Amino acid sequence: MTTLFGDDFLERPRRDIAPGATHVPGWLSLQQQHWLSDRFREWVDGPVPIRAARVRGHEMSVRTVCLGWHWQPYKYTREATDVNGNRVLDFPDWMVRLGRKALVDATGDPRAGDDYTPDTALVNYYDENAHMGMHQDSDERSTAPVVSLSIGDSCQFRFGNTVTRTKPYEDIDLASGDLFVFGGPSRLAFHGIPKVYPGTAPDGCGLAHGRINITLRVTGLS
Ligand SMILES: O=C(O)CCC(=O)C(=O)O
């Protein structure tokens, strides 16, 4: 029998990791994960193909496609000048609503999303060998929170401090459907993905291999 509040739910409660940083396991239903996986395939086939950004001459192992604004190290542009020059897809209205709901659910404050209008999404794809080094999300001019969604294989997520990319940090597993929000005093915390756990994507999430991560952000640009 499957129950709504089975072991998985009880073992992985919502948890504050640091002030302003909250992990909400299982936030997206399987159906929502599947729907987002389908959208991912449309974005990949959009005007700007998914690509590995080059950071100081090295290709990242993660590949990224963007909505609203195109991120390239270390700026946002409307046109993907480091790919094919095309303008990226518009940021969808439903993603604004999704971001607002995420803040409400992560904080428990029904008003937490009222002033939140994300205008860019970085959509990352990790194959089984991909990882992301410790970094800050600091190319945005706004201090509004980052909303992060995970679909597919689980990964190890390292969430650190705002001063150094080294310890203290905490390692947390992010699974398919999980929400992670970091804002306030944690907005500029260093974080990274040391590894993906291949073969851990749940049946029905819409992704057979690898991991999709979607981060919603406010660029502060106009
Ligand atoms: O994949 C993740 O969960 C984090 C991605 C990330 O930190 C980023 O895109 O800046």
Ligand SMILES: [Fe+2]
């Ligand atoms: Fe990041």
